[in-house]
Amino acid sequence: MPGETIKMVGIRRNPNEPLGLTVEVDEHDQLVVARIIAGGMIDRQGLLHPGDVILEVNGVQVNTPEDLQTEISRAKESVTLKIGPSLEEEMKSARIMMGGGQVKKNIDSGKKLTCYMRALFDYDPAEDNLVPCQELGLAFQRGDILQIINVKDPNWWQARHVGEDNAIGLIPSQELEERRQAYVPPEADYVHKISICGTRISKKKRKTMYKTKQNNEFDKADLMLYEEVTKMPPFKRKTLVLIGVAGVGRRTLKNRLINSDPDKFGSVLPHTTRQPRPLEESGKAYWFTDRETMEQEVKENKFLEFGEHNGNLYGTHLDSVRDVIRQGKMCVLDCSPTALKILHNSAEFMPYVIFIAAPGMEQLKQLYSERRSAHGSVRSLAFDRQSSIRYSSRRAKTLESLASLYEDDDLISAVEESALLQRKYDKYLDQVIINEDFDVTFRAVTDALEALSHEHQWVPVNWIY
Numbered sequence: 001m002p003g004e005t006i007k008m009v010g011i012r013r014n015p016n017e018p019l020g021l022t023v024e025v026d027e028h029d030q031l032v033v034a035r036i037i038a039g040g041m042i043d044r045q046g047l048l049h050p051g052d053v054i055l056e057v058n059g060v061q062v063n064t065p066e067d068l069q070t071e072i073s074r075a076k077e078s079v080t081l082k083i084g085p086s087l088e089e090e091m092k093s094a095r096i097m098m099g100g101g102q103v104k105k106n107i108d109s110g111k112k113l114t115c116y117m118r119a120l121f122d123y124d125p126a127e128d129n130l131v132p133c134q135e136l137g138l139a140f141q142r143g144d145i146l147q148i149i150n151v152k153d154p155n156w157w158q159a160r161h162v163g164e165d166n167a168i169g170l171i172p173s174q175e176l177e178e179r180r181q182a183y184v185p186p187e188a189d190y191v192h193k194i195s196i197c198g199t200r201i202s203k204k205k206r207k208t209m210y211k212t213k214q215n216n217e218f219d220k221a222d223l224m225l226y227e228e229v230t231k232m233p234p235f236k237r238k239t240l241v242l243i244g245v246a247g248v249g250r251r252t253l254k255n256r257l258i259n260s261d262p263d264k265f266g267s268v269l270p271h272t273t274r275q276p277r278p279l280e281e282s283g284k285a286y287w288f289t290d291r292e293t294m295e296q297e298v299k300e301n302k303f304l305e306f307g308e309h310n311g312n313l314y315g316t317h318l319d320s321v322r323d324v325i326r327q328g329k330m331c332v333l334d335c336s337p338t339a340l341k342i343l344h345n346s347a348e349f350m351p352y353v354i355f356i357a358a359p360g361m362e363q364l365k366q367l368y369s370e371r372r373s374a375h376g377s378v379r380s381l382a383f384d385r386q387s388s389i390r391y392s393s394r395r396a397k398t399l400e401s402l403a404s405l406y407e408d409d410d411l412i413s414a415v416e417e418s419a420l421l422q423r424k425y426d427k428y429l430d431q432v433i434i435n436e437d438f439d440v441t442f443r444a445v446t447d448a449l450e451a452l453s454h455e456h457q458w459v460p461v462n463w464i465y
Helices: 041-045 065-074 087-098 174-181 212-221 250-260 291-299 318-326 337-344 361-375 393-424 438-451
Strands: 007-012 021-025 031-036 053-057 078-084 115-119 145-150 156-161 169-172 226-232 239-243 303-309 312-317 330-333 351-357 431-434 457-460
Touching: 007 041, 021 065, 031 065, 053 065, 169 174, 239 250, 239 337, 250 330, 250 438, 291 303, 291 312, 303 318, 303 337, 312 318, 318 330, 337 351, 351 393, 351 438, 431 438
Parallel strands: 239 330, 239 351, 351 431
Antiparallel strands: 007 078, 021 031, 031 053, 053 078, 115 145, 115 226, 145 156, 156 169, 226 457, 303 312
16 A cells, blocks of 8 residues: 555544444455444544545554454544555546546435434344444334434434434434345345445335235335435324224214314215115215226225125225315224325325224223113124023023123234234324223324324325425
8 A cells, every 4th residue: 555645543532422433344354434423523523534444543453343442442532543545446546547537426425414214113223233333323213203314325324313412323224124124035135244334235126006906915015114204384184094993982983073073074975886775875874886887996096995795895985085175174084904005105185093092801891881782782692581591591601601701702802903903004103092981082082183283293205295
């Protein structure tokens, strides 16, 4: 290495603050600076740059990250580094000189940017064996808003928590976390612990438009880890979506909301291919249509959701949702969670999604009891005490016990299914309310909607741009 390319860099350090850089051994066995953390000690002093080769620390030769860490820990307030350019940079310079100095300037991919992401998973760098430096890792929880500072490294972004003056740290990129959470064939996996820093990764993506009929296929393939968001002034959402397991009280809550303020809230009538019963009119309880028309509109993705029951199609038409919105009302939907992706990815519907979680066993029993007294039994397992079994009191008690046990099993299943549903669709949820009391739940929903009118909101960027 030519002597004139060597430089000495003096750094004054705070023993309680990390230097704010990571290093790696490149293919030429050089100890190079892999990244510099924005806002860190090295970045503030501006004396080192990614790609610089560290030769010595306070006169001691260093060849590995472990050597560097040992010598830095021995140093006190001042550290002198002997720095040289990388062999790759020298080879580039030689090629430029040989080419007569004609070179095209590339856009700096490491430029600082202003971008905000909502984290959709939990991350603890202390449990990550891939993070280049655990002390520089930034822990976060699902739902946290992160300001992304630098995305030059395809595997590790630099970020910080919004609303706090905390130091900038490293978080796994979308691409790296995808590879960790999804299966990647060995021949296509370019992420390894040894060479992860600075690894260039290219990935071919198949572009397909998202459609209602292919909802399940998209949900199987899509792995959403970060969502780009932007902060907006207070505004009212266009739809309110109530999600939860059957029997948790969504329908009751929806009806109570609409009845409490019919000028503010509205609902949609489902479409069906069922034949109208006597005295039934289209537009009263259902919109009646023929099967051929409905199947064609399903193919054209005009339905938010659809299904078949007793040989008849039922579904929620997107135009019905639009009609309620055009009336200046918030459209209240208690749809299937599979419809959330369509609503969430559309600026047209701007949903506020509330998950109505199942309460504990005793509260759920009470809810079922109230529902049974209001609408009749919700179970099909019932018997007539006036029938022949009245002659066998033992058999009657046995059937009662079986019915109770059967219902308890259903309640347990409801609680388990509720928890599973919440985890699966958590990325779309704005709020979770445990429905232990209808009055309390109703007030919680109205309070949340009122807050939207005077609080700033973080919303997906595709709603705005």
